[in-house]
Amino acid sequence: MKAFVNASNAVAALVVAALLLLPAYSALTGNVFVLTLVTRIVILALAAASLNLIMGYGGMVSFGHAAYLGIGGYAVGILAQEGFGSGFLQFPAALLASAIYALVIGALSLRTRGVYFIMITLAFAQMAYYVASGLARYGGDDGLTIYKRSDFAGLFNLSNRVQFYYLCLTCLLATIWLIWRIVNSRFGLVVQGLRSNEQRMQAIGFPARRYRLACFVIAGTMCGLAGALLANNTDFVSPAVMYWTRSGDLMVMVILGGMGSLFGPVVGAVVYLVLEELLSEVTEYWALIMGPLLLLIVLFGRGGIMGLLGRLSRG
Amino acid sequence: MLLVVEQILNGLQFGLLLFLLAAGLTLVFGIMDFVNLAHGSLYMMGAYFAATFVAWTGSFVLGAVLALAATLLLGIVLEYTALRHLYGRDHLDHVLATFGLILFFNEAVRLIWGPAGLALPLPSWLAFPVQILPGIHYPAYRLAIIVVALVVALLLYLGVMRTRIGMLIRAGASNREMIGALGINIKLLYTLVFGLGAALAGLAGLMQAPILTVQIGMGENILILAFVIIVIGGIGSIRGAFLAAIFVGLIDTLGRAFLPNLLRQILSSAAAATAAPALSSMLIYLLMAIVLVVRPEGLFPAARR
Amino acid sequence: MAEPLLRVQNLVRRFGGIIATDHVSLEVTRGELHAIIGPNGAGKTTLISQLTGHLVPHSGSIYLAGRDITRLPAYRRSALGLARSFQITSLLLDFTAADNVALAAQAHEGHSFYFFGNARKEGGLRRTAHAALGRVGLIERADTLVSKLSHGEQRELELAVALATRPQLLLLDEPMAGLGVTESARMVKLLRELRKEVTIVLVEHDMEAVFALADRISVLVYGRVIASGSPSEIRSNDEVRRAYLGDQHVVVRHG
Numbered sequence: 001m002k003a004f005v006n007a008s009n010a011v012a013a014l015v016v017a018a019l020l021l022l023p024a025y026s027a028l029t030g031n032v033f034v035l036t037l038v039t040r041i042v043i044l045a046l047a048a049a050s051l052n053l054i055m056g057y058g059g060m061v062s063f064g065h066a067a068y069l070g071i072g073g074y075a076v077g078i079l080a081q082e083g084f085g086s087g088f089l090q091f092p093a094a095l096l097a098s099a100i101y102a103l104v105i106g107a108l109s110l111r112t113r114g115v116y117f118i119m120i121t122l123a124f125a126q127m128a129y130y131v132a133s134g135l136a137r138y139g140g141d142d143g144l145t146i147y148k149r150s151d152f153a154g155l156f157n158l159s160n161r162v163q164f165y166y167l168c169l170t171c172l173l174a175t176i177w178l179i180w181r182i183v184n185s186r187f188g189l190v191v192q193g194l195r196s197n198e199q200r201m202q203a204i205g206f207p208a209r210r211y212r213l214a215c216f217v218i219a220g221t222m223c224g225l226a227g228a229l230l231a232n233n234t235d236f237v238s239p240a241v242m243y244w245t246r247s248g249d250l251m252v253m254v255i256l257g258g259m260g261s262l263f264g265p266v267v268g269a270v271v272y273l274v275l276e277e278l279l280s281e282v283t284e285y286w287a288l289i290m291g292p293l294l295l296l297i298v299l300f301g302r303g304g305i306m307g308l309l310g311r312l313s314r315g
Numbered sequence: 316m317l318l319v320v321e322q323i324l325n326g327l328q329f330g331l332l333l334f335l336l337a338a339g340l341t342l343v344f345g346i347m348d349f350v351n352l353a354h355g356s357l358y359m360m361g362a363y364f365a366a367t368f369v370a371w372t373g374s375f376v377l378g379a380v381l382a383l384a385a386t387l388l389l390g391i392v393l394e395y396t397a398l399r400h401l402y403g404r405d406h407l408d409h410v411l412a413t414f415g416l417i418l419f420f421n422e423a424v425r426l427i428w429g430p431a432g433l434a435l436p437l438p439s440w441l442a443f444p445v446q447i448l449p450g451i452h453y454p455a456y457r458l459a460i461i462v463v464a465l466v467v468a469l470l471l472y473l474g475v476m477r478t479r480i481g482m483l484i485r486a487g488a489s490n491r492e493m494i495g496a497l498g499i500n501i502k503l504l505y506t507l508v509f510g511l512g513a514a515l516a517g518l519a520g521l522m523q524a525p526i527l528t529v530q531i532g533m534g535e536n537i538l539i540l541a542f543v544i545i546v547i548g549g550i551g552s553i554r555g556a557f558l559a560a561i562f563v564g565l566i567d568t569l570g571r572a573f574l575p576n577l578l579r580q581i582l583s584s585a586a587a588a589t590a591a592p593a594l595s596s597m598l599i600y601l602l603m604a605i606v607l608v609v610r611p612e613g614l615f616p617a618a619r620r
Numbered sequence: 621m622a623e624p625l626l627r628v629q630n631l632v633r634r635f636g637g638i639i640a641t642d643h644v645s646l647e648v649t650r651g652e653l654h655a656i657i658g659p660n661g662a663g664k665t666t667l668i669s670q671l672t673g674h675l676v677p678h679s680g681s682i683y684l685a686g687r688d689i690t691r692l693p694a695y696r697r698s699a700l701g702l703a704r705s706f707q708i709t710s711l712l713l714d715f716t717a718a719d720n721v722a723l724a725a726q727a728h729e730g731h732s733f734y735f736f737g738n739a740r741k742e743g744g745l746r747r748t749a750h751a752a753l754g755r756v757g758l759i760e761r762a763d764t765l766v767s768k769l770s771h772g773e774q775r776e777l778e779l780a781v782a783l784a785t786r787p788q789l790l791l792l793d794e795p796m797a798g799l800g801v802t803e804s805a806r807m808v809k810l811l812r813e814l815r816k817e818v819t820i821v822l823v824e825h826d827m828e829a830v831f832a833l834a835d836r837i838s839v840l841v842y843g844r845v846i847a848s849g850s851p852s853e854i855r856s857n858d859e860v861r862r863a864y865l866g867d868q869h870v871v872v873r874h875g
Binding site for chain 1: 415591603
C-alpha cells in the first residue's frame with residue numbers, strides 16, 4: 001500500500017486548492033482574464049481526464065478524442081439555434097450524442113489494435129470534422145454562435161463567470177472522483193488487465209471487446225460534457241474544435257501529466273496550457289519551440305510529471 | 316458522358332497522387348515499424364521547394380528536380396538526426412514525436428515563406444487540353460501526373476520485386492529480425508527507405524501544387540487519407556496501397572461529383588443541399604469502416620504477424 | 621464407454637505452405653494426466669493454442685465433455701472449464717500475484733460490469749486467490765508485483781491462476797520450462813497432487829517429469845501423432861525411439 005503522503009499527492013492537492021481559490025484571487029486583483037483562462041483549462045482538464053481513462057488505464061490510444069468536444073458543443077449549439085435553450089435538454093443531449101458516437105465508432109475501431117486503432121480513431125474524428133463543416137445551416141466552416149448560454153432555470157446562472165467556473169470545477173472534480181471509483185472497481189481491474197496482457201485476460205475468461213467498448217463509451221460521454229461546457233465558455237462552436245491537432249493536444253496533456261495517474265491530466269492540462277499562454281506572449285513563434293519540446297519529452301520523459309514526482313519521492 | 320469520363324480520370328489522377336503518398340508511408344511503417352505523422356509535412360515541403368525553385372530557375376522541370384532532391388535530403392537528415400532514435404519504441408511515442416514535428420514544420424514554413432501560401436503556375440508546355448477520345452478533352456498536365464505516377468509505380472514494383480534491395484525490403488516488411496541476421500547494414504537500409512518515402516511524398520506534393528494548393532497545413536488533410544488507404548490496403552503492402560488508393564481516389568471524386576445530383580432525385584433540394592457535402596466527405600470513411608468490419612487486417616496485408 | 625473429457629478429431633492447421641497440425645486425433649479421459657511430447661517444432665504449442673481457442677483450425681473438431689468447441693472463442697472455453705498455462709509466461713506484470721489470481725476468479729463469477737466498490741477488497745475473491753496461492757506455495761508472495769517474482773515463482777503463479785478458475789481440464793504448456801532442479805521437483809510434486817482433482821494435459825520436454833506423472837503419452841512429430849499409449853508402451857516403441865528419444869536410455873523412473 002503506497003504511502004498517502006508523497007510528492008505527487010502534494011502537488012495534486014496544491015493544484016486543487018489553487019483551482020478552488022482562484023475566483024477569490026481574481027476578485028481581489030481585479031484580473032478577470034485569469035478567470036476565463038483557468039475556466040478553459042479546467043474544461044480541457046476534464047477532457048484530458050476522460051482520455052486518460054481509456055489511454056492511461058485502458059491502453060487504448062485514441063487520436064480522435066477531440067471529436068466529443070465538437071459533438072457536445074454542437075448539441076448545445078444546434079439546440080440553442082433551434083430554440084431549445086434549456087440546459088436540462090442541451091446537456092443530456094450532448095451526453096447522449098457523445099455516447100452514441102462512441103458506441104458506433106468504438107464498435108468499429110476496437111476491431112483493430114495498436115497503430116491501426118490510432119489511425120482509425122483519427123480518421124473518424126476527421127470525418128466528424130468534415131461533416132460539421134458541411135452543415136451549412138449551422139454555420140459550416142465559420143462555426144455557430146451561441147447567443148444565450150444554457151439556461152438552468154434558477155439553479156445556476158452560466159453567464160455569471162464565477163458560477164460558471166465553479167460549475168466547471170465541480171464537473172472536473174466529480175469526473176475525477178468517478179474515474180477513481182471506476183478504475184478500482186471490478187470493471188476497472190478488467191480494463192487495466194486488458195491493457196496489461198490481453199491474451200492472458202482472454203484465457204482466464206474475459207471477453208475483451210465488450211469491456212473495452214464500455215470504457216470507450218464512458219470516456220466519450222465524459223468528454224461530451226466537456227464539449228458542452230466549452231461551447232458555453234466561448235459562446236461559440238465550430239468544426240475547428242474537432243480538428244485532429246486538438247486531439248493531439250489532449251494526448252500531450254495526458255502524457256505530460258502522466259498516463260494512468262489520477263490527477264495527471266489536470267497537472268498536464270495546467271502545464272500545457274499555461275506554457276502555451278506564456279510562450280505565445282514571449283514569442284510569436286512558440287509553436288517552433290513546442291514541437292521539438294514534445295520530441296524531447298517523448299525521448300526522455302517517462303511517466304510524465306506525476307511519474308517524475310513519484311520517482312523523486314521514492315528517492 | 317463527357318463529365319463521367321472526366322471525373323473518372325480525375326479520380327484516377329487523385330488516386331495515383333494518394334498512392335505516391337501512401338506508398339512511402341506504408342514502406343516506412345512496414346519496414347521500420349515507424350508511424351510517421353510528419354509524412355504530410357514532407358509532402359508540404361515538396362510543394363514549397365518546388366514553388367521556390369521553379370520561381371528561381373524559371374524552368375518547371377529543373378525546379379521540380381531540385382525540389383525532389385531537396386525533399387529527399389530533408390528526409391534523410393530528419394531520419395539521421397532525430398527519427399532513428401525512435402525505432403523500436405512504442406507507436407504512441409512515434410505519434411507524439413512526429414506530431415511535434417508537424418507543429419515545428421508548419422511554424423518554420425510560416426517563418427520562412429509567410430502565412431499566405433505560394434503559387435506555382437502550370438508549366439506552359441502542358442497547359443492545353445489533349446483529345447484522348449473523339450470529342451473528349453482532358454488537361455495535359457493532369458494526364459502528365461497520371462503518366463508520371465504510373466511510371467513511378469511501375470519502377471517501385473520492379474524495384475521491390477526484382478532487385479536485391481527490393482528483396483531486402485520485402486523481407487524486412489515481413490520479418491525484421493531476419494534481415495539483421497543477414498548482416499546487411501540495417502541503418503543504411505532504413506535511411507534509404509525513409510529517404511525514398513520522403514521523395515515520393517515530395518513528388519506528390521510538387522505535382523499537385525499547380526492544380527490544388529501550396530499552403531501551410533496542406534499535409535495534414537491528405538495525410539489522413541493516406542492512412543485510411545494503408546488501413547484499407549493493408550500495412551506494408553505496396554500493391555494494397557496502389558489498389559486502395561485508386562479505389563479511394565475514384566470513390567471520393569465520383570462521390571463528390573455525382574452524389575449531390577443523386578440525392579436531389581431522392582430528397583428535397585434543401586435536404587440534399589445540406590446532406591450532400593457532408594455525405595460526400597463521409598464516403599471514404601464509410602468505406603474504411605466497411606473494410607474494418609469485414610477484414611480488419613486490410614485487403615492485401617503484406618506481413619503475417 | 622464414457623465420453624472422454626477431451627476429444628480431438630482430425631485437426632488440421634496450416635501456416636502458409638507448412639502443415640503444423642496434421643490430422644491430429646487424440647482422446648483424454650476424465651481424471652487422467654495425458655502428456656504430449658515431441659521434438660521442438662513438432663507443433664505442440666500450435667495444438668494447445670487450437671485447444672484453447674487462440675488459434676482456429678482449418679479443419680477437424682474438438683469436443684469438450686461431448687460439446688463441440690472447435691470455433692468457440694477463448695473466453696468461452698474458459699467458462700466451460702478449460703484452463704491453460706502458457707509456455708512463455710503470460711501474466712499481468714504490473715499487478716500483484718494475488719491480483720492475477722483474483723482476476724481469474726472474478727472472470728468466473730458472472731459479469732464484471734460493476735463500476736463501484738473496491739474489487740481488491742472483495743472478500744470472496746481474495747479468499748479464493750489466497751487458497752490457490754497456498755496450493756502452489758506462493759502465499760508469502762501474494763502482494764508482490766509479478767514483475768518482481770523469480771522465473772520459477774512466475775511459473776507457479778501461472779498454475780495458481782489456472783486453478784482459480786476451477787477448471788475441468790488443465791492444459792499446461794511446458795510448466796517446467798526454465799526451472800532449476802529444486803523448482804522442478806516441487807512442480808512435479810504439485811502436479812502429482814493436482815492430478816487427483818483435475819484432468820491434465822501436459823506438454824513437456826522434461827522426460828523425467830513426463831514419465832513420472834503421465835497415465836498416457838502421445839508423441840507429436842511434424843504435426844502428426846505417431847504413437848499414443850501408456851508410458852511403457854511409448855518407451856518401447858521403435859518409431860518413437862528413432863524420431864525423438866534416440867537410442868539413449870534416457871528415462872529413469874522417479875519415485
